Amino acid sequence: MKIASYQMNAIVGDLIRNTDKLINQINLAIEQKADVFIAPELAISGYPPEDLLLREGFYRRCHKQLERILQIDGITMLIGCPYRIGADNFNSLFVIRDGNIIGRYDKMLLPNYGVFDECRYFTPGVSPLVFEVNQVKCGVVICEDMWDSVPIAEAKENGAELVLIANASPFETGKHQERLQIAKYRVEENQIPLVYVNQVGGQDELIFDGASFAMNKNGNVVYQETAFAENLAFLNFIDGDIQSAEINQYPENEAAIYNGLKLALGDYINKNGFKGVVLGLSGGIDSALTLAIAVDTLGADRVMAVMMPSQYTAGISVDDSREMVDILKVRYEEIAIKPLFDGFCNSLETIFEGLATDTTEENLQARIRGNLLMAISNKFGYLVVTTGNKSEMTTGYATLYGDMAGGFALLKDITKTQVYQLSRWRNTQGYVIPERIITRAPSAELRDNQCDQDSLPEYDILDKILVDLVENRLSTEEIIAKAYANTDDVHKVAHLLKINEYKRRQAAVGPKVSRSAFAKDWRYPNTNKFRF
Numbered sequence: 001m002k003i004a005s006y007q008m009n010a011i012v013g014d015l016i017r018n019t020d021k022l023i024n025q026i027n028l029a030i031e032q033k034a035d036v037f038i039a040p041e042l043a044i045s046g047y048p049p050e051d052l053l054l055r056e057g058f059y060r061r062c063h064k065q066l067e068r069i070l071q072i073d074g075i076t077m078l079i080g081c082p083y084r085i086g087a088d089n090f091n092s093l094f095v096i097r098d099g100n101i102i103g104r105y106d107k108m109l110l111p112n113y114g115v116f117d118e119c120r121y122f123t124p125g126v127s128p129l130v131f132e133v134n135q136v137k138c139g140v141v142i143c144e145d146m147w148d149s150v151p152i153a154e155a156k157e158n159g160a161e162l163v164l165i166a167n168a169s170p171f172e173t174g175k176h177q178e179r180l181q182i183a184k185y186r187v188e189e190n191q192i193p194l195v196y197v198n199q200v201g202g203q204d205e206l207i208f209d210g211a212s213f214a215m216n217k218n219g220n221v222v223y224q225e226t227a228f229a230e231n232l233a234f235l236n237f238i239d240g241d242i243q244s245a246e247i248n249q250y251p252e253n254e255a256a257i258y259n260g261l262k263l264a265l266g267d268y269i270n271k272n273g274f275k276g277v278v279l280g281l282s283g284g285i286d287s288a289l290t291l292a293i294a295v296d297t298l299g300a301d302r303v304m305a306v307m308m309p310s311q312y313t314a315g316i317s318v319d320d321s322r323e324m325v326d327i328l329k330v331r332y333e334e335i336a337i338k339p340l341f342d343g344f345c346n347s348l349e350t351i352f353e354g355l356a357t358d359t360t361e362e363n364l365q366a367r368i369r370g371n372l373l374m375a376i377s378n379k380f381g382y383l384v385v386t387t388g389n390k391s392e393m394t395t396g397y398a399t400l401y402g403d404m405a406g407g408f409a410l411l412k413d414i415t416k417t418q419v420y421q422l423s424r425w426r427n428t429q430g431y432v433i434p435e436r437i438i439t440r441a442p443s444a445e446l447r448d449n450q451c452d453q454d455s456l457p458e459y460d461i462l463d464k465i466l467v468d469l470v471e472n473r474l475s476t477e478e479i480i481a482k483a484y485a486n487t488d489d490v491h492k493v494a495h496l497l498k499i500n501e502y503k504r505r506q507a508a509v510g511p512k513v514s515r516s517a518f519a520k521d522w523r524y525p526n527t528n529k530f531r532f
């Protein structure tokens, strides 16, 4: 039996295009004489459709597309599609052959933690499904079903010799190893081979990394798809097991994150129809890394970098920005903001009379820059990519409607420590970020001689505290007991984390790479008196 596995990049809600793509790949599979075709979870709608699943018309139109697939003969197809019957909605996988639906599997285990909300939409399925192709009994399950013993065990009890799994499993650091480990448990429990087909692509804050795989009866990976790219692959099931096929290595740490960020940005820009991106280039490391990723993703001709010096901007910031755009050959503009800043200050002079200069004036500069970038965005159809990192999002070290103004926050889930690691890694692939940008001390350059560490702990300490507070959900007492940071710093970061929730609520969407990103898996109240 020959299996066609389609690691698909679907667009949520683009039902006709998704179905066109499925039909196209199914036809290729038929040409290659495949017996079974399998695509990711909810391939017709794309995953996750979120509250589209609360609309009756969404199910109707998804089903209409499924009917197009029913026209295809000559292969057995496993197609994920949301399904409504009576008052129940299911996350279903339809088994279609020669114009008939020969089976429907409804996802049994609905993930409802982290970024997942499936209990909000679906009723759990109750029955396993095993169907036969070329005398092979195939069980099917959907994504979360693999993460517990029961669904695959039930498929096995019903005679399955092989399990086909349709997935939409989002990326986070270490997730692929976790998937392989869970799959191995299922294989060992049941002595049954698995074919795991994952979605690929960026969907708002989620990155689907693909890396579909097959595991033989001995728990060995015998096939692995390239991560972060779409592909159709063929696998053979002969003599009761999956035969060896191509094994593409999963990228190492920095490479995985970098590729993930590229996929997230590219899909956000292209799926939402932007011509390109614009960003403020400051001579600092955050905007330098953002620019490198943007150019690597979209090409230099779809990216614009704007340096907007003020009286606090160091000469080397301008020099390093110029050097970087020369290397990348990207469109570069310089707009001095002093006249605008003076204009704002003049307008506010009377109201502010007798009051000291403070962060108000610092924020004005950031807001002037935000305004200029948004004007360029409006005029050219370029999305503003913001450059703030997770360390800044944690502590609120960013200006609302200033450097936070924009449509996609590329580094939102990347700590400052990781910003350095990714920048160094990128330069090993070809020198694009001037060395001085990496080695100089970070500064917001919003007042004289400003340095981030005037108001924040050293980033290596800050980032450890943030991982413990945000990802490990530890209390300040527990962190203090670990003794890597002084008590004041722990309390300071915890306090900043708490009081800046309102900023995160207003921040642009950005890709999740960690276990706990400031997005769907971080839902804290703005109004909150609880001390972490």
Ligand SMILES: Nc1ncnc2c1ncn2[C@@H]1O[C@H](COP(=O)(O)OP(=O)(O)OC[C@H]2O[C@@H]([n+]3cccc(C(=O)O)c3)[C@H](O)[C@@H]2O)[C@@H](O)[C@H]1O
Pocket (backbone or CB within 6 Å): 359, 362, 363, 366, 388, 392, 396, 397, 398, 399, 400, 402, 403, 443, 444, 446, 452, 502, 526
């Ligand atoms: N709970 C709440 N719910 C809703 N809104 C709330 C709020 N608390 C304050 N606000 C509003 O937010 C305002 C304060 O926020 P905001 O205006 O942003 O200003 P703020 O947080 O006071 O200052 C921004 C800080 O970020 C630093 N910064 C700025 C830019 C770039 C960088 C960098 O290195 O990347 C660092 C800057 O040096 C300064 O320390 C308040 O005036 C109020 O209007």
Ligand SMILES: Nc1ncnc2c1ncn2[C@@H]1O[C@H](COP(=O)(O)OP(=O)(O)OP(=O)(O)O)[C@@H](O)[C@H]1O
Pocket (backbone or CB within 6 Å): 279, 280, 281, 282, 283, 284, 285, 286, 287, 288, 306, 307, 308, 309, 310, 313, 369, 387, 388, 392, 403, 442, 443, 444, 445
């Ligand atoms: N002189 C500038 N010209 C253009 N954009 C700027 C300038 N200064 C700040 N920005 C924009 O605001 C963002 C916040 O920068 P800021 O220098 O305040 O802090 P940062 O976190 O150190 O960032 P970076 O490392 O990029 O400098 C920058 O990444 C950049 O997009």
Ligand SMILES: NC(=O)CC[C@H](N)C(=O)O
Pocket (backbone or CB within 6 Å): 041, 111, 116, 142, 143, 144, 145, 147, 167, 168, 169, 170
């Ligand atoms: N779509 C799903 O069911 C995903 C849940 C699963 N545990 C994963 O992330 O891999």
